[in-house]
Amino acid sequence: MTEPIIKIDAISKSFGTFQVLDGLSMQVMPREKLALIGPSGSGKTTILRILMTLERIDAGHIAIEGEQLYHMPKNGGLIAADERHLTKMRQKIGMVFQLFNLFPHMSVIDNVTLAPMLTKGVARAAAEKRAMELLDMVGMSEKAKAMPAQLSGGQKQRVAIARALALQPKIMLFDEVTSALDPELVEEVLNVLWKLCAETDMTMLLVTHEMGFARDFADRVLFFDRGKIVEEGKPDELFRNPKQERTQTFLRKIIAAGHRV
Ligand SMILES: Nc1ncnc2c1ncn2[C@@H]1O[C@H](COP(=O)(O)OP(=O)(O)O)[C@@H](O)[C@H]1O
């Protein structure tokens, strides 16, 4: 039997006195395409940031490919992971954010080569060769020498995807990557996600308000509210026939806001 690539076990997370996650558990299988949907503030970004080790957890465990993310074995027990362990584990995961966070003072290709050169000690020539392949994959090789400020939002997101792929992650996290884009630029970014889906066997977790895309793309949809999974299922079932009232209300609002479901 195949083991989950991500195993989240009873994690909790508070910001000050505000508890965002309270004993959340979920699992993701290798190659699975998962859509995380739910109202603003329900904890979707927090979950991705925790997986990316940008936030720590207060309680619980996370295993990536069977290996603890925030813990490491010692004397037969588990202790908190040190920075070295986190750095190693982080390389399995790539993330693309809602707001393009390219390094503004670096060219497109330097954005993509930076992490492999810095964290993996890849030589410049090899890093650039690989970067050009990735930029080609996202349709941005002609802009390799451009600066981020010269790009459209859709182009910036495509470069951000290439940059996240440069460390050859097994898991990719996408946090509302089209939300900040002008409508006519959304498609070019979604097309890249389709391409990743077709050409790689990465596991992908996608927070999105693009319900039409989620329905076509995802193997499974999780609906979050207040840090909890209220409902989950295959996209066709969940979108066509949501069982929980909170899911129904959310989907009604999304449609009223002009999103295609
Ligand atoms: N760094 C932070 N400090 C304080 N509160 C935070 C922080 N990050 C997120 N939150 C709060 O946690 C809740 C969940 O946020 P988030 O994970 O961003 O939700 P979503 O992505 O579903 O909109 C929100 O109420 C948000 O205000």
Ligand SMILES: [Mg+2]
């Ligand atoms: Mg969010």
